Amino acid sequence: MSLVLFISTCKLADTRNKTYLIHKTITTMSLRLGDIAPDFTADTTQGTINFHEWIGDSWALLFSHPADFTPVCTTELGKTALLNGEFTKRGVKTIAVSVDDLASHNKWIPDIEEVNGVTMNFPIIADENRTVATLYDMIHPNASEKATVRSVFIIGPDKKIKLTLTYPASTGRNFQEILRVIDSLQLTANYQVATPADWKEGEDVIITPAVKTEDAAAKFPKGFTIVKPYLRTTPQPNK
Ligand code: BEZ
Numbered sequence: 001m002s003l004v005l006f007i008s009t010c011k012l013a014d015t016r017n018k019t020y021l022i023h024k025t026i027t028t029m030s031l032r033l034g035d036i037a038p039d040f041t042a043d044t045t046q047g048t049i050n051f052h053e054w055i056g057d058s059w060a061l062l063f064s065h066p067a068d069f070t071p072v073c074t075t076e077l078g079k080t081a082l083l084n085g086e087f088t089k090r091g092v093k094t095i096a097v098s099v100d101d102l103a104s105h106n107k108w109i110p111d112i113e114e115v116n117g118v119t120m121n122f123p124i125i126a127d128e129n130r131t132v133a134t135l136y137d138m139i140h141p142n143a144s145e146k147a148t149v150r151s152v153f154i155i156g157p158d159k160k161i162k163l164t165l166t167y168p169a170s171t172g173r174n175f176q177e178i179l180r181v182i183d184s185l186q187l188t189a190n191y192q193v194a195t196p197a198d199w200k201e202g203e204d205v206i207i208t209p210a211v212k213t214e215d216a217a218a219k220f221p222k223g224f225t226i227v228k229p230y231l232r233t234t235p236q237p238n239k
Contacts, residue, residue, distance in 0.1 A: 030137060033162065037062070037155045038135040044095070044123035045105050052159055059092040059162075059186070060155040061178065064138045066147035066169045068100040068108040076150075077124070078116025079175045090182050092154075094122040099133055099148060102126040143168060154182060156189070191237045192219065202239055207232040 031038070037060075039052045054060075063080075065073040080087075080094050087094050098105075105124045113119055125132055127148075133139050138148040150167035162185050167173055184195040193205040207216055207224060216224050216232060224234040 031153075031161055031164065033164065035161050036159050037153060037161050039159075040132055040135060042097075042132060043102055043126045045102065045109065045120070045126075046123035049123065054095070055093065055155060055157070055159060057157050059090065059157060059182065060153075061087065061092055061094045061182075062097065062136070062151075062153040062155065063094075063173070064097045064133065064136070064148040064151045066144065066149070067098055068104045069111070070169075072169070072172045073098070074108075074112055074115055076172050076175075077112045077120070078118055081112070081118040081121050082116060083175055083179065084121045086179055087182075090179070090186065092182055095125060096122070097125040097127050097132050097138070097148070099127050099130050099139075099146070101128040140166075152178065154178075154185060156185075162189075187236070187238065193234070193237065196233075202236060204233045205236050207234055 037051070039050065041048065041050045051062075061080075063076075065076060067073065077096055080096070084094070100108075105126055109120050109124075127133055130139065133148050136151060136153060138151045139145075140149050143149055147169065149169065150171070150173055152163070152165035152167075152173065153161055154163040156162050163181055165173070165178075180200060183201045184199065187205070188194055191205075192208045192211050194208055195205050199205065207220060209230060211219055211232075213226065213229070213232065216234075220234040220237060222235040222237065224232050226232050
């Protein structure tokens with residue numbers, strides 16, 4: 001986790017017209033791949049959770065949306081609920097966050113359910129104090145001072161950040177892409193492979209450069225193809 005400190009100085013005048021110099025420290029935490037996902041305790045629509053305990057041995061998808069009762073967010077949360085079976089199959093728990101309070105979330109849920117024909121089946125964090133939004137740097141002031149952008153964090157069972165994505169408020173996320181990337185993350189966590197452009201579950205994968213060609217046959221018994229000495233492909237090993 002990297003820490004950037006900005007010290008800014010501003011002038012304040014009081015009623016006697018004396019001027020004071022005020023030093024303000026603004027702290028920005030920038031989260032990077034491989035960092036431990038910051039832990040927190042928060043109220044959610046499914047009760048109070050401690051984030052790391054809630055993740056347990058699962059993977060987690062933490063995603064922010066700008067505000068309750070907004071159109072794009074209504075479709076995104078509905079889509080996530082509809083795909084619950086796909087996330088569960090992959091051992092992934094989903095959790096959303098916005099800077100609205102619990103009462104607002106609970107009023108909004110029936111709309112999400114009605115519009116998308118689904119029952120909400122994952123928690124939404126009430127982050128009215130912006131604790132989570134600040135920890136995860138989800139407010140980008142040059143986009144909006146008040147609302148969170150559409151951040152995505154995929155976190156492994158080791159609580160480390162495996163992937164981040166940031167979308168603006170005006171663009172809803174592609175949840176098929178999120179599932180696709182989870183498939184790649186889970187596969188590449190377990191085998192010495194990488195996934196090529198536009199790869200989908202079941203397609204051939206790339207043997208990582210760390211594997212010597214003379215060792216590849218033993219490691220990849222389904223066989224492999226040498227396209228270039230540095231680009232060797234093999235059938236997906238866990239299929
Ligand atoms: C929405 O979630 O629908 C939305 C939020 C802010 C700006 C535009 C759309």
